[in-house]
């Protein structure tokens with residue numbers, strides 16, 4: 502009886518906590534909204550996101566420096582002086598100064614694009630360098646737009662570059678995008694893709710959209726020449742489980758470089774009116790076979806909620822809510838288990854590490870090979886979920902007094918594993934390490950590698 506009461510109380514508390522979290526999230530969103538309004542009002546005239554004044558100088562001639570600097574593209578018959586002037590008078594907004602945004606910005610600045618806007622809320626980290634090639638060792642900790650701006654001005658001091666150190670969201674997107682001619686989606690999440698697509702439809706801006714993961718990349722131009730928008734193709738967001746980012750799936754820098762450079766190429770073609778822009782087509786790049794394929798994509802959806810003649814959505818919405826996914830991957834901690842059901846890495850080190858126990862690391866083998874805790878055995882999450890681990894451990898699992906500890910990189914997959922193993926072995930003590938190997942490095946052993 503007592504146990505039942507305790508169980509009910511736990512369930513009630515869990516529900517209350519979930520409700521409080523939802524209420525907190527909603528209040529934070531409202532605060533964010535008010536912050537945007539207050540800062541815009543307080544800083545009239547110096548609002549970082551305010552559209553640029555329309556009095557930008559219109560260049561009608563190239564300087565001698567321009568002629569020398571851009572000579573190799575100036576002599577291209579289809580590009581020429583007129584193309585260079587169009588580029589010089591153009592402005593491009595790049596959202597995301599990561600693996601795609603860096604090479605895209607580099608080629609646009611080098612080619613003589615007159616105005617670049619760079620949006621990112623994130624800071625430069627060492628794990629960025631292999632593909633985010635504008636950032637460097639001396640600028641770790643800088644904001645990505647500021648670090649990129651620094652590198653780009655070295656490359657081309659004539660390019661005007663504006664940093665928007667912001668998470669682009671429904672409150673600031675229209676204001677920021679408004680003063681640019683073309684937008685590049687170099688972000689890494691679904692919520693931002695919908696946000697950018699909707700905002701670009703509302704402001705009638707072409708959107709050059711790129712993505713890259715592992716060895717593969719994709720590229721297309723939305724909302725151009727009567728082509729479809731992102732929503733025409735994907736009216737409903739994908740399920741959360743089907744989405745992976747570079748931090749989890751990995752990516753080769755040369756692959757993001759290929760797609761990022763091609764985003765710059767499409768932007769230049771749109772601005773100059775050159776060639777055949779990749780609208781209504783999707784370019785698929787397979788880096789492992791070096792094959793490029795072009796497939797036709799559907800036309801505009803006549804009943805698209807945003808780009809059709811009678812749109813249902815006429816202002817930006819809450820995209821994180823719509824997608825059920827966050828736009829910011831920095832704080833992606835999940836709470837599937839309550840804290841009491843889990844183990845802090847320090848507790849594990851002090852109380853359990855020297856005792857008999859089974860330490861199961863559920864990361865993929867390639868990650869296990871990078872680094873592992875002493876005594877850990879590798880059973881990838883998929884093998885936990887399909888129960889093949891049971892055969893592997895055999896009689897070891899018959900001892901219900903043997904504590905089982907599951908761990909992963911950040912303490913998310915290990916919770917899924919705990920839930921599953923508990924359902925098979927309800928009498929065992931099964932817990933996971935809160936914060937995973939990242940917490941181990943941060944609180945127990947700073948010399949343990951972090952990735």
Ligand SMILES: Nc1ncnc2c1ncn2[C@@H]1O[C@H](COP(=O)(O)OP(=O)(O)OP(=O)(O)O)[C@@H](O)[C@H]1O
Pocket residue numbers: 596597598599600601620621622623628629633645667668669670687688689690693746747748749828829830
């Ligand atoms: N809504 C947004 N507003 C501003 N920047 C964004 C938004 N969404 C994504 N980004 C930025 O887009 C970039 C995507 O690049 P990429 O995936 O290469 O970098 P990353 O997030 O540093 O990768 P990793 O997963 O390795 O940490 C990131 O720098 C991210 O901060």
Ligand SMILES: [Zn+2]
Pocket residue numbers: 729730731732733734801802805806807808809
């Ligand atoms: Zn559409």
